[in-house]
Amino acid sequence: RTYSKETEVVRFCLYFQFMQRGLDSQTKKQLEEEEKKIISEEHWYLDLPDLKEKESFIIEERSFMPCEDLLYGRMSFKGFNPEIEKLMVQMNSKSKKEEIEVDDKMEADVSDEEMARRYETLVGTIGKKFLKKRDQRVLRDEDEDENSNSRPKKAKKMFLKPQD
Amino acid sequence: AAGSGKMAAEAAVGQVVLPGDVLLLPARPDHDAERLPLGPEAAPRGRLLCGPGLRRCAAGLLVTKCGLLRHRQPGGGGGAAAGGAYWVDSQQKRYVPVKGDQVIGIVTARAGDVFRLDVGGSEQASLSYLAFEGATKRNRPNVQVGDLVYGQFLVANKDMEPEMVCMDSSGKASGMGVIGQDGFLFKVSLGLIRKLLAPKCEIIQELSQLYPFELVLGMNGRIWVKAKTVQQTLIIVNILEACEYMTSEQRKQALAKLSGN
Numbered sequence: 001r002t003y004s005k006e007t008e009v010v011r012f013c014l015y016f017q018f019m020q021r022g023l024d025s026q027t028k029k030q031l032e033e034e035e036k037k038i039i040s041e042e043h044w045y046l047d048l049p050d051l052k053e054k055e056s057f058i059i060e061e062r063s064f065m066p067c068e069d070l071l072y073g074r075m076s077f078k079g080f081n082p083e084i085e086k087l088m089v090q091m092n093s094k095s096k097k098e099e100i101e102v103d104d105k106m107e108a109d110v111s112d113e114e115m116a117r118r119y120e121t122l123v124g125t126i127g128k129k130f131l132k133k134r135d136q137r138v139l140r141d142e143d144e145d146e147n148s149n150s151r152p153k154k155a156k157k158m159f160l161k162p163q164d
Numbered sequence: 165a166a167g168s169g170k171m172a173a174e175a176a177v178g179q180v181v182l183p184g185d186v187l188l189l190p191a192r193p194d195h196d197a198e199r200l201p202l203g204p205e206a207a208p209r210g211r212l213l214c215g216p217g218l219r220r221c222a223a224g225l226l227v228t229k230c231g232l233l234r235h236r237q238p239g240g241g242g243g244a245a246a247g248g249a250y251w252v253d254s255q256q257k258r259y260v261p262v263k264g265d266q267v268i269g270i271v272t273a274r275a276g277d278v279f280r281l282d283v284g285g286s287e288q289a290s291l292s293y294l295a296f297e298g299a300t301k302r303n304r305p306n307v308q309v310g311d312l313v314y315g316q317f318l319v320a321n322k323d324m325e326p327e328m329v330c331m332d333s334s335g336k337a338s339g340m341g342v343i344g345q346d347g348f349l350f351k352v353s354l355g356l357i358r359k360l361l362a363p364k365c366e367i368i369q370e371l372s373q374l375y376p377f378e379l380v381l382g383m384n385g386r387i388w389v390k391a392k393t394v395q396q397t398l399i400i401v402n403i404l405e406a407c408e409y410m411t412s413e414q415r416k417q418a419l420a421k422l423s424g425n
Contacts, residue, residue, distance in 0.1 A: 057247065058225075060214045063262045064383075067215040067236065067251045070361040073266050073383070074314065074339045075368070078376030080391070087339045 173225060173250060177235040181252060187218075187225040187233070212238075215251025229254040255355045259284045259384035261320035266340070268349070268382035269328065271311045279307060281315075284351075284384040287325055291315060295329035297337035305342070312343040312388060314380055343380055347390030348397050354385050356408050367407050370419055371400060 013019055014031060023031075064070065072091035076084035110118075128139065173187035181187070189212070214220060217229035227233075231254030238248035259267070261283060269281030269289060279291040291313065296305040307313065319327040330340040360368055361381055371377075377391035377400055387404060391397040399422060407415060 058212045058214050058220050060218075060220060062216055063264050064216060064251070064358060065264060066213060067234070067249045068358060068361075069363060070358065071363055072339070073361065073381040075379045075381070076377075077372035077379075080376035080378045084339065084378060091338065 170223070173233075174235070176233045177250075179233060180230070181227045181233045182230045183228050185227040186221065186223050187227065187250070189224040212247040213249035213251075215249055217252025217254055218250060225250060227252060231255065253355070255353060257351075257353045257385065259354060261285045261289065261317055261326040262383075263317050263320045265320070265383040266314065266316045267328075267384040268343070268380060268386040268388060269313045269315065269384075270349075271307060271309050271313060274307075274309060279313075281313060281328060283326070283328075284386065285326065289317070289326040289328045291328045291330070295331060296341060297331050297335060307342055312349060313341065314343055314382065315340050343388055344390070347378070347388050348401055349386060349388045350401055350405065351385050352387060352405060353408060354383070356404075357381055357383060357385055357387070360404075366412065367404075367415065370416070371403065374400075374419070374423060 014023065014027070020028070061067070072088060074084050075088060076082075079085065128136065131139065169184075170186045170188060173189050176185075176187055214225055217227065217231060219226045219228055229252050231252040234251050234253050236249040261267075267283050269283045269291070271279050271291075272282050272288060273280040277293055279293065281289045281291050283289050293299060293304055293307070294301075295315075295318075299305050313328075313330065315328040315330040316332075317326055318329045319325075330337065332338050332340075359365065368379075375391060375396055377389060377396065379400075380388040382388075387401075389397055389400050389404070391400060403415070403418065406418075410418070
C-alpha cells in the first residue's frame with residue numbers, strides 16, 4: 001500500500017514514543033503488522049535448500065600440543081637451575097594428571113560426624129554470649145536445677161522491715 | 165598405493181600423504197540423528213581431533229601438507245583427543261604462530277605500553293607490559309630491547325597480529341618471562357623441536373648425563389642453551405644441531421667420545 005506524502009509523515013509520527021500512549025490497541029496492532037510486512041518484503045533470502053548440519057564430531061586443531069603430548073619447554077639438568085627442575089616436575093605431572101582425572105576427596109582431618117557434633121554444642125555456647133543478663137541468670141538456674149535438683153533455692157533477698 | 169586420492173584413514177597411518185588426498189573415515193553409526201543408537205557398536209565415541217595438516221571435508225579428512233600420517237588411539241590418551249587424533253607429521257623451518265604455543269621471542273622495540281617481539285613468523289608479535297606476573301602500572305617488568313622472552317600466544321590467526329603473554333590463565337608465570345643472562349640462542353627445524361619435546365626423548369636423556377645445563381625449547385624452532393662454561397655450551401649446541409641428520413648410532417658414538425675426553 002502506498003500513501004500520499006502527508007499521510008506518510010503522519011503515519012511515521014505514530015511510531016514515536018510520545019505518540020504510543022495516545023494510540024489505542026487496535027491502531028498499535030495495525031502499525032506492527034505493517035512494519036512486519038515491510039520488513040518481510042525487503043528481507044532478502046537465498047532460495048536454496050537448507051543444508052543439514054552434520055559432522056560435529058571432528059574438531060580442527062592447528063597446534064601439535066594436544067596431538068603429541070609434548071613436554072614443557074623449559075628444562076634443567078643436574079641441578080643447574082633448581083627452580084626450573086621443580087617446575088619441570090610440576091608441569092609434566094600436571095599434564096598427566098589431567099588425563100587420569102583423580103577425583104577422590106582429600107582425607108579430612110576431622111570426620112563429618114565430629115563436625116556435626118562440635119557444631120551442635122558450639123551454636124549454644126556462642127549464643128549464650130549474646131543473651132541479656134536476665135536470661136543468662138535463668139539459664140544458669142536451669143542448669144543448676146538439672147544437675148542438683150535437691151538443693152534448695154536460696155530465699156530471694158527482700159526488704160526486711162526493721163524490728164523495733 | 166599412497167597418493168592415489170581416496171583411501172581409508174586407518175590404512176594410511178604411517179605412510180606418506182600428499183596435499184589433496186582424501187582420507188575416508190569409518191561411517192559413524194549415529195549419522196542419522198533421529199534414530200537412537202542401540203547396541204554395542206554404537207557406543208558414543210568422543211570427538212575426533214583433526215590436527216595440523218588436515219582439514220574437514222565432506223567425505224572425511226583432506227590432507228593439506230605433505231608428510232607422514234600419524235594417529236593416536238582414542239580413550240585415555242587425553243581430555244581433548246578422547247575420540248582419537250589424526251595429524252600429518254611434516255617438516256618445515258618456517259614457523260606460523262598458533263594459539264597456545266610457547267615460543268622464544270626477541271624484543272625488537274618498545275612502542276609505548278607494548279613490546280614488539282620477533283618470533284620468526286611473518287609478523288612481529290606484541291606483548292603488553294602488564295602480561296607478566298605481578299606487573300602493575302607502577303611496577304613495570306624489567307625488559308630491554310634485545311632480551312629473550314619465553315611466552316605463549318594468546319591470539320594467533322591469519323587475520324590478526326599475534327599477541328603474546330608471559331603468564332597463564334591464573335596469572336602465574338609458570339616459567340615464562342624474560343630468559344636470564346648469557347647462554348646461546350640458535351635455530352633448528354620445527355620437526356626437531358617436536359622430537360626433542362616428545363616424552364622420553366633419547367637425545368635429551370643422553371645429553372642430560374653429560375654435564376649440568378639449562379635448556380629452553382621454543383615451538384618456533386629456537387633453542388636457548390646455557391651451561392657452566394662456553395665450551396660446554398657450544399658442545400651441546402653442536403650436538404643438537406647435528407642431531408637432525410645423525411642416526412642414533414652416530415649420536416651415541418659422538419657422545420661417547422665426548423664423555424671420554
